[in-house]
Amino acid sequence: xxxxxxxxxxxxxxxxxxxxxxxxxxxxxxxxxxxxxxxxxxxxxxxxxxxxxxxxxxxxxxxxxxxxxxxxxxxxxxxxxxxxxxxxxxxxxxxxxxxxxxxxxxxxxxxxxxxxxxxxxxxxxxxxxx
Numbered sequence: 001x002x003x004x005x006x007x008x009x010x011x012x013x014x015x016x017x018x019x020x021x022x023x024x025x026x027x028x029x030x031x032x033x034x035x036x037x038x039x040x041x042x043x044x045x046x047x048x049x050x051x052x053x054x055x056x057x058x059x060x061x062x063x064x065x066x067x068x069x070x071x072x073x074x075x076x077x078x079x080x081x082x083x084x085x086x087x088x089x090x091x092x093x094x095x096x097x098x099x100x101x102x103x104x105x106x107x108x109x110x111x112x113x114x115x116x117x118x119x120x121x122x123x124x125x126x127x128x129x130x
Contacts (some may be wrong), residue, residue, distance in 0.1 A: 027060040027094035027107040035091045036113070040083065051115040052076055054084045058111075062104035064094040075115065084113050 052075025059068040069085035097107025 024100045025098045025107075027058075027064070027097045027109045029109065030064070030093045030095060032092070036087060040087055041115070041117075051117050052080050053112055053114045054081050055112045056084060056088065056110065058088060058092065058109045060094045060096060060107050060109055062096050062106060064096045064104075066092050066094075067106070072110065073112075080115050084115075 053073075054071060054075045055073035057070045057072055058066050059070075061067045066089045069088050071081045071085065074081050075084075094107075094109065096104035099105045
């Protein structure tokens with residue numbers, strides 16, 4: 001039987017750390033301007049009280065995809081927060097974090113998204129003249 005006391009303290013600490021803590025470099029976002037667009041607004045024009053800011057943390061896989069999305073600071077509106085994570089999980093891509101040997105590893109990336117309700121509600125498209 002191996003007793004934990006036989007392992008050096010640093011070995012035990014390394015075994016307890018998540019993979020993201022072992023990353024030497026952070027994930028790098030690829031094309032973040034494509035992650036959101038004007039049609040992504042989750043609320044009716046009048047139902048989200050002007051919008052809000054959402055702080056989030058993403059766990060990024062060694063393949064550069066979002067594994068989890070955590071809301072660090074809510075916008076105050078569940079629909080805005082939920083939509084932010086849903087879109088990031090589906091669309092965000094990264095160059096993955098790397099360990100000391102340059103191998104891709106799981107990493108963590110934090111940022112903030114500002115949602116704003118337009119000043120005017122969307123207008124129906126004008127009929128096209130033939």
